[in-house]
Amino acid sequence: MQWVIEAYDGMASMRTVNPKTGEIEISIAPGCREEILSLINHLKEEGIIHVRDKKAD
Numbered sequence: 001m002q003w004v005i006e007a008y009d010g011m012a013s014m015r016t017v018n019p020k021t022g023e024i025e026i027s028i029a030p031g032c033r034e035e036i037l038s039l040i041n042h043l044k045e046e047g048i049i050h051v052r053d054k055k056a057d
Contacts, residue, residue: 008036011035
């Protein structure tokens with residue numbers, strides 16, 4: 001996943017929160033939110049990732 005995020009040079013960064021569960025955190029640069037969210041939604045629709053909204057916890 002990290003190489004996908006890093007391919008969008010400077011738009012976002014990723015860190016692993018829990019390597020056992022695969023939980024990551026993505027920090028999005030100002031002005032890049034819509035493009036990164038579009039990428040995340042595409043990966044989710046393809047079944048590549050599962051998104052859990054931290055705010056829902």
